[in-house]
Amino acid sequence: MLQTVDARGLSCPEPVILTRQLLNQVKSGNVQVLVDNNVAKENVTRAAENMGWKVVVVQQDADIVLNLSK
Amino acid sequence: MKNKLLIVATGGIVGLLGVFLVTMGNPANMGYCIACFLRDITGALGLHRAAPVQYLRPEIIGLVLGAFFSALFSREFRVVGGSNTLARFTLAFFGIIGMLVFLGCPVRMVLRLAGGDLNALVGLAGLIVGVAIGTMFLKHGYSLGRALPQNKGAGFIFPSIAVVLLVFLLVQPAFIFFSQEGPGSLHAPVIISLAAGLLVGVLAQRSRLCMVGGIRDLIFFRDTHLLSGFVTMLIVAALGNVIIGNFNLGFEQQPIAHTDGLWNFLGMTLAGLAATLLGGCPLRQLISASEGNTDSVITVLGFVAGAAFAHNFGLAASAKGVPGAGQVAVILGLLVVAAIAVIGLQGSKAIGGKTNVTDSGRSGTIMS
Numbered sequence: 001m002l003q004t005v006d007a008r009g010l011s012c013p014e015p016v017i018l019t020r021q022l023l024n025q026v027k028s029g030n031v032q033v034l035v036d037n038n039v040a041k042e043n044v045t046r047a048a049e050n051m052g053w054k055v056v057v058v059q060q061d062a063d064i065v066l067n068l069s070k
Numbered sequence: 071m072k073n074k075l076l077i078v079a080t081g082g083i084v085g086l087l088g089v090f091l092v093t094m095g096n097p098a099n100m101g102y103c104i105a106c107f108l109r110d111i112t113g114a115l116g117l118h119r120a121a122p123v124q125y126l127r128p129e130i131i132g133l134v135l136g137a138f139f140s141a142l143f144s145r146e147f148r149v150v151g152g153s154n155t156l157a158r159f160t161l162a163f164f165g166i167i168g169m170l171v172f173l174g175c176p177v178r179m180v181l182r183l184a185g186g187d188l189n190a191l192v193g194l195a196g197l198i199v200g201v202a203i204g205t206m207f208l209k210h211g212y213s214l215g216r217a218l219p220q221n222k223g224a225g226f227i228f229p230s231i232a233v234v235l236l237v238f239l240l241v242q243p244a245f246i247f248f249s250q251e252g253p254g255s256l257h258a259p260v261i262i263s264l265a266a267g268l269l270v271g272v273l274a275q276r277s278r279l280c281m282v283g284g285i286r287d288l289i290f291f292r293d294t295h296l297l298s299g300f301v302t303m304l305i306v307a308a309l310g311n312v313i314i315g316n317f318n319l320g321f322e323q324q325p326i327a328h329t330d331g332l333w334n335f336l337g338m339t340l341a342g343l344a345a346t347l348l349g350g351c352p353l354r355q356l357i358s359a360s361e362g363n364t365d366s367v368i369t370v371l372g373f374v375a376g377a378a379f380a381h382n383f384g385l386a387a388s389a390k391g392v393p394g395a396g397q398v399a400v401i402l403g404l405l406v407v408a409a410i411a412v413i414g415l416q417g418s419k420a421i422g423g424k425t426n427v428t429d430s431g432r433s434g435t436i437m438s
Contacts, residue, residue, distance in 0.1 A: 009150065009216030011349035011365075012283060013290065017208060020291070036219075038146050039278055042073065047291060062148075062219065 003029075007044070008036040008063060015040040016047045023051055023068070033066040041066065073277070074295065080273040081299030085306030087266045088181045091129070093314060094258035098325030099185040101307075102129060102270070103178035104352035105169035108370070109377035109386075110254050111235065114247050117374065118381035122252020126239040128260050130356070132267020134232040137275040137360035144276070149225035151364030154214035154417070157410050158365050161344045162355070162372025163379070164403030168340030169352075170377065170386040171333055171396050172196070173326055176281035176351045179338070180300055182327065184307030186319035189327050189334050196335035200342020201285040204411070208290070212347065213417035217365055225362030228370075232360075236264075253326055274357050282342060282351040326389060333392040333400065340403045347411055 005022055007015035019033050031053075035041050041064050045055045048068050056067040088101030100106055106123075113124030141147040169175050172193045174182055179197065182190035204212075238246050239260065249255040257263065273279070277299065284297030311317040321329050328334070345351045348369060350358065355373070359366035380386040385396040 009153065009218055011153065011214065011217065012280075013208065013286065013349070014213055016291065036150075037148060038144075042278070046073075046293070046295060050291075050293070 002032055004032045004034065006034045007040060008034050010040070012039060013043065016043050019044050019068075020047055020051070023048065023053065028070045031068040033068060035064050035066065036062060038064075040064075074298065076273075077277040077279060077295065077299040078302045080270075080277040080279050081302035082306045083273060084177070084270055084279070085181075085184065085303035086310060087270065088177075088184070088303070088307050089310035089314065089316070091258045091263065091266055092316065094262050095256055096258050096263075097253040097256045098316070099182045099187060100174075100178055100253065100326060101181055103174050103181070104130070104356060105166050105175035105373070105377070106173070106178060106253070108166070108352070108373050109170060109381070110249075112374050112377040113249075113254065113381065114238075116245065116247055117378040119247075120381040120386075121247075121254075122249050123254045123381065124247040124249045125254040125257055126235050126246065127257070128236070128239060128263035129267040129270075131232045131236050131239070132264045132269075133271040133274070133353075133356055134229060134360045135236075136268035136271020137357045138229040138232075138271075140272040140275040141361040146275075147225060147362050149220045149222050149362040149364065150217040151220045151224070153217040153365050154414075155365055155368050157214055157414070158348060158369045159372035159375070161348050161407060161410060162369040163376040164399075164407050165341050165344030165348070166352070166373045166376035167380050167385055167396075167399050167403050168337040168344065170380045171337035171392055171400050172341065173328065173387050175353070176300075176341070176345070177303075177353055180281065180304050181307055182324070184304050185311050185325070186317045187324040187327055188319065188321045189324060189329055189331070192331045192334045193338040196338030197282075197342040198285055199335075200339040200344075201282055201346045202289055203339075204343045204346025205286050205289050207347065207411040207415065208286075210415055211417070212411055212414040214347075214414060215417050217363065220364060222362075224364050227364075228359050228367045271357070271360070274353060275361065278354070280350045280354040282345040283349075283354065285342070286346055328387055328389055328391045330387075330392050333387065333397060336400050336404070337387075337392075340400055340407060343404070343411070344407050347407065347414065
């Protein structure tokens with residue numbers, strides 16, 4: 001089942017904290033992170049890439065979906 | 071990589087402008103200071119009557135308008151709010167009292183350090199301790215909750231206030247106070263300050279420059295991205311000060327500073343903790359307020375209210391030292407801010423949803 005982090009509306013650095021927690025747990029596979037602003041998108045992307053994950057960004061209306069895979 | 075270049079460039083330009091604005095007339099080691107300049111604006115509006123610190127600082131007006139237009143053009147202007155607004159106001163209120171006891175926000179702390187003021191090193195130690203405590207709370211699930219999308223019109227209120235202040239600055243109506251002496255009377259020409267503000271507003275909006283975030287990310291994630299901006303700022307401003315002869319290493323006789331180490335330390339501990347719980351330092355809050363975050367607007371108003379109290383009730387420090395009332399206010403502030411941090415530990419549980427994370431108290435936003 002696809003694990004999802006819903007970090008919409010959360011202020012810095014909470015989206016990164018949540019994402020890192022999940023990535024530390026699942027180790028590999030596919031994970032989806034929902035954010036609603038570019039700052040969170042950049043921060044989560046940077047954190048995920050530093051942990052060796054590949055990030056694909058999809059804009060979905062007002063939300064930004066980050067598809068993480070490793 | 072492009073982002074890295076941007077944040078390093080932003081830090082460098084703020085450092086350069088910090089030195090340049092002083093040569094153009096700004097108070098020493100105060101080319102840029104968000105806390106001091108908000109306090110000056112508060113005074114200019116008559117919300118406090120400390121005669122030496124009243125001026126409508128164009129740097130702040132420019133910063134807001136620069137960030138606003140930058141956000142509009144980059145389609146990052148998003149109107150959100152409603153994330154524990156009162157807690158944010160309170161954190162800002164006490165945070166700026168800590169900064170005014172130290173005599174500077176994190177940006178001026180860097181610029182003071184770049185001028186050789188070693189008291190700022192004590193402040194930096196305090197700031198790091200404050201941020202570290204805040205980070206500990208974040209690690210254990212502290213959250214002020216989600217901000218939700220709001221009516222777009224609300225986002226235009228803050229930039230409109232900046233425009234009104236700009237008009238006041240140019241027209242100089244009788245009800246606006248302008249210092250005749252003291253730091254408030256020292257300023258670069260309006261057009262230069264305004265241009266510097268606009269430039270930094272755009273750059274800070276694009277690069278997300280944040281001092282408190284820099285220290286936090288280093289402690290929390292071992293990530294030096296945000297910090298690299300401030301390191302560059304320090305290096306560039308220090309070199310600039312050495313070149314123009316404004317570098318004066320030591321504790322004594324530093325411009326607009328005092329040597330009371332304990333209160334320099336505790337003032338910045340309060341500032342660092344409050345800013346970490348807010349999600350960013352005063353500069354970042356101003357930028358975020360200009361991008362449409364109405365919680366950040368209230369945060370800025372909290373800074374203004376705190377600055378008004380700091381000077382109306384004799385809490386703010388001066389070159390002579392820290393008044394007793396200011397020391398009490400810092401202790402009280404630390405207690406209040408710590409209480410908000412403890413209450414906020416429950417915050418992430420209130421976000422909703424199901425949890426499957428066990429390695430900390432944080433819960434609620436990971437769904438499977």
